[in-house]
Amino acid sequence: MAQYTPPLRDMQFVLHELFGVVDELKALPAHAEVDADTINAVLEEGGKFASQVTAPLNGIGDEQGCTLDKTTHEVTTPKGFKEAYMQYVEGGWPALSCDPEFGGQGLPIVVNQCLYEMLNSANQAWTMYPGLSHGAYEALHAHGTDEQKKTYLPKLVSGQWTGTMCLTEAHCGTDLGLLRTKAEPQADGTYKITGNKIFISAGEHDMAENIVHLVLARLPDAPSGSKGISLFVVPKYLVTPEGKIGARNGLYCGGLEHKMGIHGNATAQIVLDGAIGTLVGQPNKGLQAMFVMMNAARLGVGMQSLGLTEVAYQNAAAYAKDRIQMRSLSGPKAVDKPADPIIVHPDVRKMLLTARAFAEGGRAFAIWTALQIDKELSSTDEDERKDAADLVALATPIVKAFLTDNAWLATSHCMQVFGGHGYIKEWGMEQFVRDARINMIYEGTNTIQSLDLLGRKVLGDNGAKLKKFGKLVRDFVEEEGVNEAMQEFVNPLADLGEKVTKLTTEIGMKAFQNPDEVGAAAVDYLRVCGHLVFGYFWARMAKVALAKAASGDPFYQAKLGTARFYFAKLLPETAMLIRTARAGAKPLMDVEEALF
Numbered sequence: 001m002a003q004y005t006p007p008l009r010d011m012q013f014v015l016h017e018l019f020g021v022v023d024e025l026k027a028l029p030a031h032a033e034v035d036a037d038t039i040n041a042v043l044e045e046g047g048k049f050a051s052q053v054t055a056p057l058n059g060i061g062d063e064q065g066c067t068l069d070k071t072t073h074e075v076t077t078p079k080g081f082k083e084a085y086m087q088y089v090e091g092g093w094p095a096l097s098c099d100p101e102f103g104g105q106g107l108p109i110v111v112n113q114c115l116y117e118m119l120n121s122a123n124q125a126w127t128m129y130p131g132l133s134h135g136a137y138e139a140l141h142a143h144g145t146d147e148q149k150k151t152y153l154p155k156l157v158s159g160q161w162t163g164t165m166c167l168t169e170a171h172c173g174t175d176l177g178l179l180r181t182k183a184e185p186q187a188d189g190t191y192k193i194t195g196n197k198i199f200i201s202a203g204e205h206d207m208a209e210n211i212v213h214l215v216l217a218r219l220p221d222a223p224s225g226s227k228g229i230s231l232f233v234v235p236k237y238l239v240t241p242e243g244k245i246g247a248r249n250g251l252y253c254g255g256l257e258h259k260m261g262i263h264g265n266a267t268a269q270i271v272l273d274g275a276i277g278t279l280v281g282q283p284n285k286g287l288q289a290m291f292v293m294m295n296a297a298r299l300g301v302g303m304q305s306l307g308l309t310e311v312a313y314q315n316a317a318a319y320a321k322d323r324i325q326m327r328s329l330s331g332p333k334a335v336d337k338p339a340d341p342i343i344v345h346p347d348v349r350k351m352l353l354t355a356r357a358f359a360e361g362g363r364a365f366a367i368w369t370a371l372q373i374d375k376e377l378s379s380t381d382e383d384e385r386k387d388a389a390d391l392v393a394l395a396t397p398i399v400k401a402f403l404t405d406n407a408w409l410a411t412s413h414c415m416q417v418f419g420g421h422g423y424i425k426e427w428g429m430e431q432f433v434r435d436a437r438i439n440m441i442y443e444g445t446n447t448i449q450s451l452d453l454l455g456r457k458v459l460g461d462n463g464a465k466l467k468k469f470g471k472l473v474r475d476f477v478e479e480e481g482v483n484e485a486m487q488e489f490v491n492p493l494a495d496l497g498e499k500v501t502k503l504t505t506e507i508g509m510k511a512f513q514n515p516d517e518v519g520a521a522a523v524d525y526l527r528v529c530g531h532l533v534f535g536y537f538w539a540r541m542a543k544v545a546l547a548k549a550a551s552g553d554p555f556y557q558a559k560l561g562t563a564r565f566y567f568a569k570l571l572p573e574t575a576m577l578i579r580t581a582r583a584g585a586k587p588l589m590d591v592e593e594a595l596f
């Protein structure tokens with residue numbers, strides 16, 4: 001079975017040594033009192049919960065999956081899931097970064113983000129139950145009426161109830177404009193909702209007493225397409241005026257999907273049969289309201305993949321030190337043994353370091369993004385709020401797609417380190433690969449994230465958001481340009497920054513002639529931007545590590561070594577990606593005969 005040790009030292013490095021998070025938070029009145037000891041203590045406890053309570057359930061959840069009783073429509077989650085959830089609720093974890101007005105603890109998002117990395121390393125399928133609830137909390141917090149907030153937020157914050165997002169229907173996934181679920185207004189101001197949703201994560205289960213579904217549906221007079229979608233809150237059990245559980249609402253789970261991974265999470269078909277709901281936000285503006293939840297979920301999916309990358313790396317690194325096979329090409333290393341540990345072989349090291357560089361780079365990027373969200377939500381300075389919001393908008397598709405693509409590579413490499421033993425179930429490695437795969441698909445496929453980045457976030461505002469990130473890179477390059485020891489990091493970063501600017505302009509020009517040029521370049525473009533972001537954070541981490549290398553602490557040597565590996569072996573992938581992005585739409589679109 002796989003093992004997991006929370007990477008607290010690296011989290012502390014990123015939070016305190018790289019970003020000076022406590023000083024950053026001091027400037028935000030809502031979090032001015034948060035100190036390093038509090039953050040570290042919370043993460044230590046969160047790490048214990050993840051490694052001791054939910055990690056041991058990961059394999060069980062995969063084996064057992066969820067089961068549906070077709071007569072009662074009730075779903076049973078794997079053994080131990082419910083008890084772990086009760087423990088999570090009793091520990092107050094769902095409330096960590098929620099609004100104190102609704103019972104939350106008011107800690108910054110950045111702390112919650114670290115908690116979620118650990119929960120996902122331990123057990124992605126389990127973590128999706130509280131994860132989706134938090135997204136529902138955010139959407140209702142931003143767009144709910146006072147009545148809806150009063151009814152639902154305290155229960156979502158305490159974890160007594162969980163939440164879902166119900167967007168997908170059989171004929172519409174990416175293109176939500178096609179959705180057909182109907183909402184008919186009733187005389188009492190509520191709506192009767194009828195339709196069939198599929199693929200609803202955590203859509204039915206036995207872990208909490210009520211499930212709060214956020215459902216996209218159409219009003220009778222709604223315009224067609226995505227401009228005619230409204231958002232409704234539809235609970236599994238209706239809520240009495242006193243806030244208690246009332247009658248069963250008109251919805252049920254019609255089936256559970258059998259799937260490649262995340263078996264412990266119930267992926268439910270939800271049949272809405274005149275279910276009573278209330279409108280969230282404005283009529284026909286449902287997508288806007290839902291985007292709060294979708295954006296939170298996109299970052300959440302990035303954290304799922306970061307978690308899997310980390311845990312896969314930990315297990316593969318331990319195995320590679322223990323497993324002996326063949327001798328090192330440069331002569332025996334473990335002379336007392338019949339063969340050397342496989343960690344001596346260059347390609348095994350490459351696989352391990354790839355996973356490590358993706359995990360540590362991803363952690364820095366994710367924590368930075370969370371800190372920008374805290375600024376966006378809590379800064380008293382309007383310009384700072386706007387800048388932070390722009391950076392979060394730019395970062396969101398990159399966190400989602402780059403981290404999930406990386407995790408697919410990393411978990412596969414880590415399985416490969418185990419050889420044939422990685423492919424069989426016993427070690428838990430093949431589960432990481434299977435679990436990681438969905439992250440590239442849901443919450444908007446990675447192709448859709450790429451189109452969002454290039455089409456909307458970059459070209460859509462003439463590169464204004466990208467320039468804000470570019471300025472951070474340029475300032476760093478200028479500052480460190482005179483530092484001899486930093487040249488090996490700063491030069492490739494500066495070079496990539498210039499290439500991204502040129503590539504963006506070139507695609508923008510071509511897109512004027514032919515919009516398919518955006519679609520043809522977007523996926524490669526996002527990956528290039530992912531490396532620009534990672535290059536920036538790896539260079540900054542190298543700077544901190546260089547300054548502390550003299551301390552003799554092996555942590556900093558490891559950080560420097562991983563930074564060097566990243567710049568030498570991973571970032572150069574951008575040369576190929578830029579070339580394929582520039583190859584444009586023609587080789588894809590002029591091939592009718594080949595494809596049809």
Ligand SMILES: Cc1cc2nc3c(=O)[nH]c(=O)nc-3n(C[C@H](O)[C@H](O)[C@H](O)COP(=O)(O)OP(=O)(O)OC[C@H]3O[C@@H](n4cnc5c(N)ncnc54)[C@H](O)[C@@H]3O)c2cc1C
Nearest residue numbers: 165166167168172173174199200201267442443444445447
């Ligand atoms: C396990 C699981 C859990 C899920 N959880 C939820 C959930 O909780 N709530 C929910 O509402 N949904 C959920 N989903 C649904 C998920 O978000 C969708 O499957 C996903 O958005 C893709 O939609 P689709 O499957 O209909 O694929 P399609 O939209 O049919 O897409 C098929 C392919 O075409 C590509 N494509 C489509 N349009 C374009 C375009 N314009 N340009 C380029 N390529 C394009 C896509 O990238 C994809 O590769 C879940 C799905 C799964 C499998």
